[in-house]
Amino acid sequence: MAELNTGDGGGKKGGKKVRSKKQNSKVDLTAMVDLAFLLITFFMLTTTLSKPQSMELGLPDKDEKTDTNIKVDENRTMTILIGKDNKLVRYVGILASPVAGGAPKDFVYGKEGIRAELLSRKKSVLAYSTAKGKPKNGMIVIIKPSKKSTYRNLVDILDEMAIVDVPTYAIVNDFTPEETKLLEGKKE
Amino acid sequence: MAVKTQKKATSIDMTAMCDVAFLLLTFFILTATAKIPEALPVDAPSSTVQTKLPESDLVTLTIGKNKVFFDLIGREVRIRTLELMAEKYGVEFSEDDRIEFSKMGGFGVPIENLKQIIEMTSAERVKAGQPGIPKDSLDNQLAEWVQNARIANIEIKDKELQFAIKGDAKEEYPSIRKVMDILQDQKVNSFSLVTGLRGKDF
Numbered sequence: 001m002a003e004l005n006t007g008d009g010g011g012k013k014g015g016k017k018v019r020s021k022k023q024n025s026k027v028d029l030t031a032m033v034d035l036a037f038l039l040i041t042f043f044m045l046t047t048t049l050s051k052p053q054s055m056e057l058g059l060p061d062k063d064e065k066t067d068t069n070i071k072v073d074e075n076r077t078m079t080i081l082i083g084k085d086n087k088l089v090r091y092v093g094i095l096a097s098p099v100a101g102g103a104p105k106d107f108v109y110g111k112e113g114i115r116a117e118l119l120s121r122k123k124s125v126l127a128y129s130t131a132k133g134k135p136k137n138g139m140i141v142i143i144k145p146s147k148k149s150t151y152r153n154l155v156d157i158l159d160e161m162a163i164v165d166v167p168t169y170a171i172v173n174d175f176t177p178e179e180t181k182l183l184e185g186k187k188e
Numbered sequence: 189m190a191v192k193t194q195k196k197a198t199s200i201d202m203t204a205m206c207d208v209a210f211l212l213l214t215f216f217i218l219t220a221t222a223k224i225p226e227a228l229p230v231d232a233p234s235s236t237v238q239t240k241l242p243e244s245d246l247v248t249l250t251i252g253k254n255k256v257f258f259d260l261i262g263r264e265v266r267i268r269t270l271e272l273m274a275e276k277y278g279v280e281f282s283e284d285d286r287i288e289f290s291k292m293g294g295f296g297v298p299i300e301n302l303k304q305i306i307e308m309t310s311a312e313r314v315k316a317g318q319p320g321i322p323k324d325s326l327d328n329q330l331a332e333w334v335q336n337a338r339i340a341n342i343e344i345k346d347k348e349l350q351f352a353i354k355g356d357a358k359e360e361y362p363s364i365r366k367v368m369d370i371l372q373d374q375k376v377n378s379f380s381l382v383t384g385l386r387g388k389d390f
Contacts, residue, residue, distance in 0.1 A: 029202035036209035043216035052232070054241045054352060054380035059368065061377055082361075111389055145361040151251075152233040152357035154364070155383055159235040163388060173365065 055158060059171065075099055076125050077140045080114070080157060083183035084148030088114060088157075092121065095178055104182050109156050118164040138167035144175060146183055226250070227294045227313055228257045228320075230356040234384035241380060245347050247337055248382070249330075250294055252356035254363050255320025258333050259294030266290040268340035269333070273299055276332060281306075296320040299329055323366060331370050338374070354382035 074093035081089040092102025107114045129137040161169045230252040250257040296318040323330040341349040
C-alpha cells in the first residue's frame with residue numbers, strides 16, 4: 001500500500017516516472033480482501049442467526065366444555081405445580097391418594113431435577129401401559145402455573161416436555177385449595 | 189527451479205477474488221434488513237427447541253412489565269389493519285400517517301394516541317414510554333387489533349395470520365395468560381412462543 005504514495009512524488013523526472021508507474025500497477029490487495037471477507041462473514045452470520053427461535057404451543061379449544069370430563073388413568077398422569085421463586089412441586093395420580101412413589105415432592109429445574117424424574121416416570125408409565133396391553137398410552141403431564149410463577153418457569157417446563165418427549169401435556173389454570181397450600185409450603 | 193516457482197507464488201493476483209468478495213458483501217448488505225429498535229425491549233427466556241419463526245403473516249405480541257405491544261409484518265396488511273381500526277374507533281389517519289405506520293415497528297399505545305407515536309422519529313418512540321395497548325374487558329383494543337389484523341391478512345393475502353408471543357422471562361404468568369385468553373377468545377388456539385436458544389445441559 002505504501003507504494004501508492006511514491007507514484008505522485010516522482011512525477012517530474014521522466015526516467016523515474018515510468019518506473020514508478022510500473023510499480024503502481026500492482027496494488028497489494030491482501031488487506032482489502034481480508035477486510036471484505038471479514039465483513040461478508042459478519043453479514044452472513046447476522047442475517048441467518050438473528051432470526052429468533054420459537055416454540056409451538058397448541059391449546060385446547062376454550063368453548064368445548066364437553067371433553068373436560070374424560071376419565072384418565074391416574075397412573076399415567078403427573079401434575080406439575082409451578083410456584084413463585086422457581087418453586088416446583090409434582091405429584092403423580094390424585095393428590096389425595098397419590099400413586100406409589102408419587103407423593104408431592106419439591107423439584108428443581110433442569111437436568112438433574114425435574115427432567116430425571118420425568119424420564120423415569122415416563123419409563124414406568126410405558127411399562128405399566130405395556131403390561132396392560134396398550135403401549136401407545138404414554139404419560140400425561142398436567143402443568144399448573146400459579147399466579148406468582150414467571151413466564152420463564154412456564155417456558156422451562158414446556159421445554160422439558162419437548163426434551164423428554166412427553167406425548168400429552170396440558171396447561172391447566174384451575175387450582176384446588178390443597179394445591180395452593182402445597183405451593184405455599186408444606187403446612188398440611 | 190523450486191526456488192524460482194516459490195518466488196513467483198508470493199504475489200497472487202487477487203483482483204478476481206476481491207471482486208467476488210465485494211460482490212458477495214454488497215449482496216449481504218443489501219439483503220440484510222435494518223433492525224428497527226424495539227419499542228419494548230424484553231429478555232425472552234431460552235429453550236432448546238429450534239423451530240424458526242415464520243417470516244411473513246405474523247403478529248408478534250410483546251409482553252413485558254405488564255404492558256402489551258403489537259407488531260405486524262407486511263406493509264399492505266398493516267395499512268389495511270390501521271384503516272379498519274380507524275373506522276372502528278373513529279380516529280382519522282392521513283395518507284402519510286398510514287405509510288409511516290406501515291414502516292414502523294411495534295407500538296403500545298391506545299389508538300387515540302397512535303397518531304402522536306406515528307409522528308415521532310424511531311428514536312423518540314423508544315423513549316416515549318408507551319403505556320401498552322389497553323386489554324381489559326372495558327376497553328379491549330388488543331382484541332380489536334388482533335381481529336382486524338386477521339381480517340386484513342385474509343383480505344390481502346388470503347392466508348390465516350399466525351401469532352407469536354414474546355414475553356419477558358420475569359413476567360408473571362397471569363399477564364401472559366391474559367393475552368393467551370384474548371387470542372383464544374377468537375379461536376386462535378395455536379401460537380408460537382419466542383425464545384432464545386440454549387443447549388440441553390442446564
